[in-house]
Amino acid sequence: MIPRERLVLLGHPVSQSLSPAMQNAALEAAGMSIRYEALDVPPENLDAALTDLAKTPCGGNFTMPHKKAAMRSMRVISDVAQHVGAVNTFWGDGYGALDGGNTDVAGFDGAARDLLGEIPSGIRVAVLGAGGAAAAALTAIDEWPGATASVHARDLARAMSMRMRHSAVVRVCSMRDPCLADANLIINATPVGMSGDQLPIELDAIRPDALVLDLVYGPSETALVRQAREHGHKAADGLRMLLHQGVAAFELWFHRAPDTEVMWSALLQAAGRTG
Numbered sequence: 001m002i003p004r005e006r007l008v009l010l011g012h013p014v015s016q017s018l019s020p021a022m023q024n025a026a027l028e029a030a031g032m033s034i035r036y037e038a039l040d041v042p043p044e045n046l047d048a049a050l051t052d053l054a055k056t057p058c059g060g061n062f063t064m065p066h067k068k069a070a071m072r073s074m075r076v077i078s079d080v081a082q083h084v085g086a087v088n089t090f091w092g093d094g095y096g097a098l099d100g101g102n103t104d105v106a107g108f109d110g111a112a113r114d115l116l117g118e119i120p121s122g123i124r125v126a127v128l129g130a131g132g133a134a135a136a137a138l139t140a141i142d143e144w145p146g147a148t149a150s151v152h153a154r155d156l157a158r159a160m161s162m163r164m165r166h167s168a169v170v171r172v173c174s175m176r177d178p179c180l181a182d183a184n185l186i187i188n189a190t191p192v193g194m195s196g197d198q199l200p201i202e203l204d205a206i207r208p209d210a211l212v213l214d215l216v217y218g219p220s221e222t223a224l225v226r227q228a229r230e231h232g233h234k235a236a237d238g239l240r241m242l243l244h245q246g247v248a249a250f251e252l253w254f255h256r257a258p259d260t261e262v263m264w265s266a267l268l269q270a271a272g273r274t275g
Contacts, residue, residue, distance in 0.1 A: 004253055005056045005094070007036040010049060010070075011063035014038040018239075018270045019061060022246050025266035026258035041066070047073060050098060057094040059253035062087060067132055074100035083165070084135045089249045101252060104136035107245025108215070112140070114244075115213050115236045116185070122146040125168070126183035128175065128200050130158035133215050134189035138166040150179050152201075180205045188214040188224055197223035203231045215241055219272050243267055 007027075009019050015038070023036035041049045046066055050073045053060070062070050067086035071077060074087060075097040081087045087100035113119060125141055127134050130153035141147050150171040153159040163169040173179050180186070180201065192200040193216045206212075212228040217238035228235035243264055250258040268274070 003057060004034055004059050004091075006053065006058040006060070007034055007253065008053065008058065008060040009036065009038045009063060010041045010046070010060060010066055011038070012040055012042050012065060014040050014063060017063060018242065018267055019063075019246060021266045021270035022243065022263045023250065026246075026250055026263050029259040029262040030254075030256070032254075036060075043069065046070065054092050054096050054098050055094065057092065058098075059089075059091040059249075061089055061249060070100065074098055076100070078102065080105050080139065084132070084139050086132045086135065088245070089252055091253055102136065103245040103248035103252070104133070104241075105139045106248040107241040107243075108137045109140040109143075110244025110247075111215075111236065111238065111241035112185070112213060114240050115211055115234065119144045119147070120184075122148075123185060124183050125149040125185045125187060126152060126180050126206075127162075127187045127189055128152045129189035130155060130162050131189065134162060134187075135165075137187050137189055137215070138162060138168060141168045142166050144168070150177075150183065152177060152180065175201060176205070178205075181207050183207070183210055186210055186212045188212070188216060191216065193222040193224050194218065199224050199227065203227060203233070206233075208232065211235065214238060217242060217271075239267060239271065239273075 020036050070087045076099040078101040081102035084102045089103045090098045090100045092098040147168050148170045149168045150173050151159040151162045152173045152175050159172040188200050190200050192198050212233050212235035214222045214224045215238040216222050221237050225235045225237045
């Protein structure tokens, strides 16, 4: 195992990220002195920042807006990251090169299993959005037994591109399409709800027993999660996805499992939640 001398999160902005609290709790629990730091890097400075990092044994994550742009600076990109079209985790040996992967897929899969308990065969999923978060979710759904998905987006051309890339996708629909009512699981992979109380869909449009997973997270649960519960749906936000992708990233950097409970407690505290 290569000892890491730096662990960083690169984004613009990054001050709102909860990842440093989560990863630093894991590092402390593992008895490591290294710390995970957030670096605000504007897009025009990304290549220079990565060139500098590559001189040191390092690891880290990318958040918006760097997940796609960072691919051009990676020596090797994992098959999963290639399929998603984005890199969110990287590591280097200090000899001038960085390798990239994508742990958002594992993060989504873990969050979905936390909500569902297990993945039932033949589940029908409605994915709202056609961006990077949707691509990560669909990459995981492609591996679920017998799963089918519909993609709901304002930009139907982008949604059709998802259908071409993901075997589980059987329909491309508008955000108001009646096929929402067929889904057992609703995934919000749009930024709607990141601020304010907007909803990406009308909850009356989904079946009464559908589960709702909002990939958006913040200090409090989103309006979609709160209102879904008020309508009788089991629902969760994206904080568990952040946890599971962080666990997967830690394992890539150090080839050992972190203390997941410590990481989750740190996330809840950083978000100002009680549990």
